[in-house]
Amino acid sequence: MNNRSLDGKTIILRLELDTATAQFGKAATAIEKAGGDIIAIDVISTGRGLSVRDLTVKVSEQGTTARISEALGELPGIRLVNVSDRTFLLHLGGKIAIAPKTPIQNRDDLSRVYTPEVARVCTAISEDPSKAFNLTIKRNTVAVVSDGSAVLGLGNIGPYAAMPVMEGKAMLFKQFADVDAFPICLDTQDTEAVITAVKALAPGFGGINLEDISAPRCFEIERRLQAELDIPVFHDDQHGTAVVLYAGLLNALKLTERSLAEARIVICGIGAAGTACTKMLLAGGAKHVIGVDREGILTRDKTYANASWQWYADNTNEERRSGGLAEALEGADVFIGVSAGGILKRENIQRMAPDPIVFAMANPEPEIRPEQAEDLVAVFATGRSDYPNQINNVLCFPGIFRGALDCRATHINEAMKLAAAEAIASVIGEDELSPLYIVPSVFNGRVVEEVRRRVVQAAAATGVARRQVRE
Numbered sequence: 001m002n003n004r005s006l007d008g009k010t011i012i013l014r015l016e017l018d019t020a021t022a023q024f025g026k027a028a029t030a031i032e033k034a035g036g037d038i039i040a041i042d043v044i045s046t047g048r049g050l051s052v053r054d055l056t057v058k059v060s061e062q063g064t065t066a067r068i069s070e071a072l073g074e075l076p077g078i079r080l081v082n083v084s085d086r087t088f089l090l091h092l093g094g095k096i097a098i099a100p101k102t103p104i105q106n107r108d109d110l111s112r113v114y115t116p117e118v119a120r121v122c123t124a125i126s127e128d129p130s131k132a133f134n135l136t137i138k139r140n141t142v143a144v145v146s147d148g149s150a151v152l153g154l155g156n157i158g159p160y161a162a163m164p165v166m167e168g169k170a171m172l173f174k175q176f177a178d179v180d181a182f183p184i185c186l187d188t189q190d191t192e193a194v195i196t197a198v199k200a201l202a203p204g205f206g207g208i209n210l211e212d213i214s215a216p217r218c219f220e221i222e223r224r225l226q227a228e229l230d231i232p233v234f235h236d237d238q239h240g241t242a243v244v245l246y247a248g249l250l251n252a253l254k255l256t257e258r259s260l261a262e263a264r265i266v267i268c269g270i271g272a273a274g275t276a277c278t279k280m281l282l283a284g285g286a287k288h289v290i291g292v293d294r295e296g297i298l299t300r301d302k303t304y305a306n307a308s309w310q311w312y313a314d315n316t317n318e319e320r321r322s323g324g325l326a327e328a329l330e331g332a333d334v335f336i337g338v339s340a341g342g343i344l345k346r347e348n349i350q351r352m353a354p355d356p357i358v359f360a361m362a363n364p365e366p367e368i369r370p371e372q373a374e375d376l377v378a379v380f381a382t383g384r385s386d387y388p389n390q391i392n393n394v395l396c397f398p399g400i401f402r403g404a405l406d407c408r409a410t411h412i413n414e415a416m417k418l419a420a421a422e423a424i425a426s427v428i429g430e431d432e433l434s435p436l437y438i439v440p441s442v443f444n445g446r447v448v449e450e451v452r453r454r455v456v457q458a459a460a461a462t463g464v465a466r467r468q469v470r471e
């Protein structure tokens with residue numbers, strides 16, 4: 001565990017003490033000396049010469065937790081079993097559960113929800129599969145599917161490590177839009193195997209939300225699944241991000257009196273999110289976009305093995321700039337980061353046009369922290385929940401799926417995405433707009449409501465809705 005990440009918080013130390021040799025007083029002194037403030041002690045168990053205690057300790061300085069671990073390690077008879085903080089405690093046993101809608105109180109209930117009566121319902125669905133939407137959970141379910149290949153900005157950390165993010169997305173689906181979402185992490189990163197697995201699990205779902213699947217595989221996986229399934233398949237890191245970015249940028253441009261067509265925009269990180277954000281901006285009328293990835297600026301003067309980069313180079317950077325991020329940012333109005341933490345420097349921002357807009361959206365660590373750049377920019381946003389202007393796909397996916405499920409859409413198309421972006425931007429009135437308020441809070445109930453309403457309308461208008469929604 002990275003102990004430094006726990007500092008400035010309350011931590012819980014689980015200690016195992018050999019009652020014959022350990023002196024608890026020495027442990028307490030060592031903790032205090034290392035900078036920890038013990039605020040509670042719980043005895044978890046005693047017996048057989050061992051005592052287990054949980055110590056709740058306040059740590060305020062960087063490195064305190066590491067110093068405490070080290071000091072305890074030197075004491076005879078004392079073993080530090082575990083260090084946790086409130087975040088880890090919130091994850092104990094996972095974050096979600098399934099609950100029945102009605103209790104089964106007697107044999108009569110049992111024979112209806114289960115054998116034998118359930119068989120009549122099965123037969124009805126086998127005679128008319130569309131009844132699955134009425135008689136099963138399908139009308140309200142979304143599979144949140146990842147292969148763990150591009151988890152936040154942490155990279156390819158695999159399916160087990162991806163689960164907390166997918167559980168978190170499922171929680172957000174439920175809390176904000178009452179969608180029953182299931183976290184599904186696949187133990188394969190083979191494109192065909194992912195497609196086969198998702199197709200095979202689709203019958204129980206009304207939609208598929210692909211999450212944290214790396215580029216360029218994500219493009220093929222989404223394209224094939226959408227072509228082969230009759231429910232919406234939506235890669236959140238592409239389209240959810242693009243929708244919210246578009247909404248936030250429209251408002252930031254308004255604030256700084258620029259137009260999308262005039263704005264010089266640099267996008268750093270041309271993966272799933274960067275590619276989709278660019279496509280949405282170009283469709284919205286952006287004319288000056290430059291993409292930068294690890295190898296520098298993407299330019300049509302080079303050829304790329306990655307087909308999506310080739311497309312990118314051919315459709316952006318009309319002035320054929322070359323070089324790295326610093327060269328791309330020379331005179332730019334907007335920086336959009338969907339790459340990796342800490343890669344943007346103050347010097348880079350100083351080379352941008354006056355009153356620049358900086359959206360550092362990498363998670364969990366943005367390309368630059370607001371406190372390092374605020375004085376240089378007109379508008380700053382990150383993807384995080386602990387700073388103002390959270391440009392995060394959570395503003396989109398609950399509402400867009402709520403709308404898609406309600407009208408039983410077969411797809412989430414461009415018109416629905418645009419409608420969602422306009423809905424998000426519209427929640428902030430002209431008189432409310434400010435540099436610290438360009439996108440609404442995820443806790444603003446009007447976001448999901450408005451996104452859903454406009455998405456349902458757009459689905460109906462573009463012929464992908466299978467059900468008419470009466471307001």
Ligand SMILES: NC(=O)c1ccc[n+]([C@@H]2O[C@H](COP(=O)([O-])OP(=O)(O)OC[C@H]3O[C@@H](n4cnc5c(N)ncnc54)[C@H](O)[C@@H]3O)[C@@H](O)[C@H]2O)c1
Pocket residue numbers: 150151152153154212213214215236237238241268269270271272273274292293294295337338339340341343361362363364382383384391392393394
């Ligand atoms: N705020 C949001 O809503 C949101 C949504 C999606 C993704 N993200 C963040 O954006 C980042 C990318 O996500 P993704 O799903 O597109 O992943 P991805 O793996 O598909 O793409 C990441 C891209 O960034 C590039 N990159 C990495 N380090 C770089 C560097 N130092 N300089 C330039 N390019 C670099 C990679 O080469 C790759 O092309 C992650 O940090 C993720 O957390 C944020």
Ligand SMILES: O=C(O)C[C@H](O)C(=O)O
Pocket residue numbers: 151152153165212236237362363383392393394
């Ligand atoms: O998970 C998030 O917070 C946003 C986004 O999906 C990401 O991958 O960073």
Ligand SMILES: [Mg+2]
Pocket residue numbers: 152211212236237
């Ligand atoms: Mg993601």
